[in-house]
Amino acid sequence: MDQIPAIARVFAYLSLLTIGGGMAAFPEMKNLVIDVHHWLTYPQLIHIYSVGQISPGPNMMMVATIGERVAGIPGALVAAIAFFVPTGILTLFVGGLWKRLENWPWRSSIQKGLAPVAIGLAVAGLITFGRTAVTGWVTVAVALLVFAASMRTRLNPALLILGGAVVGAFALR
Amino acid sequence: MEPQTPAAPTSRPVSILAIFSVFLQIGATSFGGGVVAYLRNALVKKKKWLDDTEFLELMSLSNTLPGLNATNMSILAGQRLRGWLGAVAAMLGMCLPSLVLMIAAGIAYGEEGSRPLVTAALRGVAAAATGLIAATWFQIGKKTVKGFYDGFFILAAILGINYFKLSVPVVLLSVGALSIFAFRPHKPGAHPKEDHAWIRSLQ
DSSP: OTTHHHHHHHHHHHHTTOBTSGGGGHHHHHIIIIIITOOSOHHHHHHHHHHHHHSSSOTTTHHHHHHHHHHHHHHHHHHHHHHHHHHHHHHHHHHHHHGGGTTOHHHHHHHHHHHHHHHHHHHHHHHHHHHHHOOSHHHHHHHHHHHHHHHHOOOOHHHHHHHHHHHHHHHOO | OOTTOTTOSSOOOOOHHHHHHHHHHHHHHOTTSOHHHHHHIIIIIISOSSOHHHHHHHHHHHHHSBSOHHHHHHHHHHHHHHHHHHHHHHHHHHHHHHHHHHHHHHHHHHHHTTSHHHHHHHHHHHHHHHHHHHHHHHHHHHHHOOSHHHHHHHHHHHHHHHTSOOOHHHHHHHHHHHHHHHTOTTOTTSOOOOOOHHHHTTO
């Protein structure tokens, strides 16, 4: 329970870094959740993050899973509120404003300028993630197969991930 | 904050309850990510609450702001339809199912997560998630990179985090500021025609 204020601080802070998506915040999440607060081991974080990719709705609701591990259901609720509400209020506010800034020349500069940075941060997060998630030939094969299948087919990604679970259960024990 | 801004170009008689229930359905069924495709299908195609131009406009704003596309798009679309109350209804609908699921996942993980079979399966899940996320960003990247600056700033952000070990906010503020400056207004050649083809490719 004494971790609740820290949960609120950490996830509110992380939410502000999710430009372009949750992966951008992953290196910082690893730092805070593992190295600073010791809430999880690194493999546990990787597991929970990955399971979050299967969930419907926002794929970063795994913050509630982390909160639950640290401080039960109150921890889960605080993590979710801290992660989703502050950026939500910002979006609501800017959403009202943005339409009126249509002729502000920097508006399109901000959009165009942040697009490559968002991609770079996501790829950087993915590299951090993949260094631990993909080790050994079985995981390399699974990652490559899923990559190819997502590029070439319209299979539901949740099925691909469940396929990874089955392969893992047989081949990684 | 501006409650009930007259943002909607036409008055749409959409009830708060209808907004909540549509987003709840998406929040409960959009397995495997790609929520944006589900949103477009429901809001533009089925309900016709937004047209494609509005949807793309909201999408480009959603990408620029912190926060996930799933929740940012819910808030922006809900706000267009019924002001801030609509935004709250959409956001709650989008988030509630996964909140319940992911809390359940935490409890289950606490009870079963250390069994060797579960750990092995989760390692497979993590490898698959890596491939999946890589494919998503590869596709977005392919559609975003149009000139030297795009590639340059993608690389700068990656090197900043993974090679120079800078923190995410430092990279965001430094590389982000430089990149916005590189795309500053009135710079010839820096403003290629808006192209949202990548979002159409989602469905």
